[in-house]
Amino acid sequence: MxxxxxxxxxxxxxxxxxxxxxxxxxxxxxxxxxxxxxxxxxxxxxxxxxxxxxxxxxFVDLNPAPRWSARMGRRHAPGARQAKADPRAPGRFIDGSFSCGAGTRHYKLYIPAQPAKQPRALVVMLHGCTQNPDDFATGTAMNALAEEHGCLVLYPAQDKGANHNGCWNWFETAHQAREQGEPAILAGMTRQVMAEHEADPARVFVAGLSAGGAMAAILGAEYPDLYAAVGVHSGLPAGSARDMMSGLKAMREPGKAKRLRKGVAAIVIHGDADHLVNAGNGEAVLGQFLKAQAAPLHKHSEAHDHAGRRCTRSTWRDEGGRTVLEHWQLHGAGHAWSGGNPAGSHTDASGPSASAEMLRFFLAQGA
Incomplete structure (x- = not known):
């Protein structure tokens, strides 16, 4: 075996x-x-x-977080853990929380130092198991990119009371439907931050890694009116499990994905040497969002070396030339955020930079 x-x-x-x-x-x-x-x-x-x-x-789908993260967690409330500041991100990284009938979650929000010239784009970043907002922000280096492009970045924190390992409960049916469970909390949190910080409603995006990627797929499936695009890194399609045991099976053997009512733009990144979440899940996520597109798309694929790694990048464009779907197959890559900062957990310093590619893709949707 x-x-x-x-x-x-x-x-x-x-x-x-x-x-x-x-x-x-x-x-x-x-x-x-x-x-x-x-x-x-x-x-x-x-x-x-x-x-x-x-x-x-x-439910385990990632290696444990680095020891600095655990130490910080003992001194700070959930969702308020701190890592070493990135000098490329001089903005404010503030604590917050959101509550609704489905529950309460803490979050961290990055607000760029540069003044807003127009309503800002908002990127929601969902961490993987054993991670937290500070660790995920450090590993993805998304705040530095957000500073450059003037974006808000929201990092919801899973509560250990809801999942002992800090995983989003994507594999439970109670957390897979609109206005129920964690999707209701995350969508409500997104709306609250949009209202409080005057985000551009046409440029709201959600991305995640592993369990966070699976939950991002659920949010894209259930809230196409809220999120303009989805980024799924090493994740699974919406509705691929109904409980923990079927979730574990789906991680190993991708199953049939649910049909979506409406399609949104999506970028999918997955390593073909991922030993925890089978790479077929990336293809399943792609297929799920592809089938939901209303208009015919034109596919283009190319293989090339990208920042130290061989990749195959495929795009699907609409009649106007806009890339609606994008799939990155990372050859030889495992279960980690591509192009990430080693100071954070579950990162692979070899490229491409998942953060840069996702943000590029997201901002092109609102152009």
């Missing part, structure tokens, strides 16, 4: 044990699975406490 298959089977079994209320056995199996797969650093223990959600084992 391949290591990833063994890891997934162990996680599935741990979920079964949790459902039978045998939390100690489930925790022991999770520790064993993490240690054998290399996902648990030497000397670090997996959680010993019962699971935050009854019947739900921790």
């Amino acid at each position: 391949k290591p990833i298959d063994r890891f997934i089977s162990q996680m599935v079994e741990s979920a079964r044990l949790a459902q039978t209320q045998d939390a100690s056995a489930a925790t022991a199996l999770i520790q064993k699975a993490l240690a054998e797969s290399g996902l648990l650093p030497h000397g670090v223990q997996a959680p010993q406490a019962p699971f935050a959600n009854p019947g739900q084992a921790p």
Whole structure:
């Protein structure tokens, strides 16, 4: 059995044990699975406490965050963790929170130092499992790009009470529909920030990594009236799972994606050596948004070396020449943010820069 298959089977079994209320056995199996797969650093223990959600084992799709992030987390409230400031991003990085009937989440918001000459574009960035807003901002370096282009960047923070490993619950049906669960919270948070900071409603975008990418796909599927474009890095299509066990299966074996009511522009980035989320999921995300497009599109593909990595980039353009869909297949890349800053977790310094390519694609939609 391949290591990833063994890891997934162990996680599935741990979920079964949790459902039978045998939390100690489930925790022991999770520790064993993490240690054998290399996902648990030497000397670090997996959680010993019962699971935050009854019947739900921790859902892991990323390596643990760096130690500086964990240390900061002990001194700051959720969503308010801090990393070393980026001198290229001299704007304000402020704390906030949003509450609605579906729950409360904290967030960080980057506001550029340069004065706004017009309503700003807003990019919502959804972190992956074990990450937090400061870590994700550091690893993606999106704030520096936002400063250059005058954009707001919103980093929602998953609450550990909602998911022990800080994953967005993309795999649960309760968090896959419009105005329900986490999609309702994230869309409401987006609207609140838009109103408070006078964002341009025609230039609101959402992107994410892994679990965050899967949730970004859900937001694009459920809120095409709110988000003009979606960026999915190493994620999964909307509706690809109904619970944790089917989510683990979808990570390994991409299944049938739900049909969307309306298409939005989307850029998909995925490494073909991703051992945690099968690269076929990137193609499934692309297909999901492609099928929802109302008008015929023209495809163009090219392979080239890009900042130290061989890539295949495919684009789909409308009759007016605007790129509506874009797919980056990163040859030899694993499960990490492409072109990221090593000071953040789950990054690959080799290019292309996912942040630069996503922002370029996003801003072209509102041009």
